[in-house]
Amino acid sequence: MVSTLRSMTSATANPGSQSALRRLNEQRIVEALMAGPATQAELARNTGLSNATVSNIVKVLLDSDVVSTEPTTSSGRRALSVRLNSNSAVAVGIDFGRRHLRVVLANLAYEVLAEQTLTLEAGHRADVSISAAVDVLETLVADSGIRREDVIGVGAGIPGPIDHRTGSVAQGAILPGWVGLQILVHLEDRLGLPVFVDNDANLGALSEVTWGPYSGVENLVFVKIGSGIGAGLILNGLPYYGNVGVTGEIGHATIVEHGHVCRCGNRGCLETVASTSTMADLLSRGEPERLTADEIVRRALARNPAALRVIDDAGLAVGRALGNVANLINPEVIVVGGPLAELGEILLDPIRRGLLRHAVPLIGESTTLAMSALGSRSEVLGAAALVFQNADIAHHT
Missing domain, CATH: 3.30.420.40 (ATPase, nucleotide binding domain)
Known part of the structure; x- marks a missing residue:
């Protein structure tokens, strides 16, 4: 887990305050205990905090019923084992x-x-x-x-x-x-x-660096392909929010210079060629009802030629946009999520081809591209x- 992750969206966030430092240290103790019970000395070694700091934090957590303690021995000496009360x-x-x-x-x-x-x-x-x-x-x-x-x-x-x-x-x-x-x-x-x-x-x-399999990854891009297309960024172990909090808007990167007008007011944005809404528009022609994302997935898994073509075109466009992102920040991992996640390699393959085509070779070849294991959650x-x-x-x- 990335132990220093902090959000800039809290109404009371003040990273430099004593309370913020205290909360961060408490989080480090809690996260260390997620691996199992540990003595206070082990917690100090695992977190890099002083023995006195660990002792004080354990007392606070004990009073709040976040942890429980029991006597034990460590290296032949009496010690206090600390266990997380997870619920x-x-x-x-x-x-x-x-x-x-x-x-x-x-x-x-x-x-x-x-x-x-x-x-x-x-x-x-x-x-x-x-x-x-x-x-x-x-x-x-x-x-x-x-x-x-x-x-x-x-x-x-x-x-x-x-x-x-x-x-x-x-x-x-x-x-x-x-x-x-x-x-x-x-x-x-x-x-x-x-x-x-x-x-x-x-x-x-x-979620990918906490619940998912990428807890040790410090530079990660999560791209969600749905009615809109957006990216979340983890840079150097921290969420990246930019100046006012609006980042990762790759859905509004220009892909087709004289393309369709996007809801943002620009032309040819990625969303106009690769969102699930656009896919539904293309595949619903001649259909009695508008297709849902689930129906698009079902048809693609059944190897429907039209669905496969639309997904391939969309994936190449997404890969092109991600190539530019990768050239800029050089992430270790790019994770794809959203309602099309069940498609797996059907969607990942064209994205990968687009990424490799538009990224610097060394960056493209060293970037892991994967579908989210967490799915719609x-x-x-x-x-x-x-x-x-x-x-x-x-x-x-």
């Missing part, structure tokens, strides 16, 4: 999609305790969707037997950029009715819990991880 701090992850709502409860051991997914109407209103999320959360907490006081915070993601200066949804979101909404304030008012918000692609990147699991990276775990009671 003593529970995070909520909420993923507001274009047509879905997904909610999970997760513990400190990065285990899903409960989850539920709902289908929403296209263009759903924020107040209706937030009310649905509140209802689902309350039901999951009640049905799973989790104490409300053990819920330390809520992470939420939406398919669109968030202006970190204001915490509001910026222009360009897939949910146009949400633009200008201060989602952080709305959710905190309704839930009465600390809330942390981020773009869904950023949360996908975070990437964003919601990243939202839960966002809570653990930001919430004050030891002082939630």
Whole structure:
């Protein structure tokens, strides 16, 4: 796990403060304990913290019921073994999609305790969707037997950029009715819990280095291909947010100079040639109903020639855009997620060809390209991880 990951979306984030340093040290202790029980001396060695700091943090975590201790021996000497009480701090992850709502409860051991997914109407209103999320959360907490006081915070993601200066949804979101909404304030008012918000692609990147198989990777790109196309960036072990929080908008990279007008106002953007909406437009001609992303996947897996051609064209375009990204930041890993993840190599192969064609050879050949192992849960699991990276775990009671 990347132990120093921090979000810039918390309303109280101040990386240089004593409280932020204390939370970071507490997180280092908690993450070290995820590997199993350890003595305080072992924790000091594993985290690089002093024995006194570890002792003080363990006392705080013990008082908050985050850990338990018991006497043991180490190298023939009496010692104190520290064990994580993983369910003593529970995070909520909420993923507001274009047509879905997904909610999970997760513990400190990065285990899903409960989850539920709902289908929403296209263009759903924020107040209706937030009310649905509140209802689902309350039901999951009640049905799973989790104490409300053990819920330390809520992470939420939406398919669109968030202006970190204001915490509001910026222009360009897939949910146009949400633009200008201060989602952080709305959710905190309704839930009465600390809330942390981020773009869904950023949360996908975070999930890959916490829940996924890339915990040791410090430079990673997560690209989500859906109704929109966006990328989340992990650079030098930290999420990269740029100046105002709007990064990774590769869906609006120009691919066809005189192409179709994009919803952003430019022409020939990647989204106009490679989004699932564009694929559906192309494949729905002559069909009685508009195809869904699931139907596109089904046809491609059945080797339908038209579906395979559309996916191949889209993959090459995505690979071209990723080649430019790779040339700029030289990531170790590029992970592809979104509703087409089930396609595997059918989608990865053209993306790889596009990447190798447009990246510097050394960069293209040394960059690992993979499909997300987390599937459709990437964003919601990243939202839960966002809570653990930001919430004050030891002082939630």
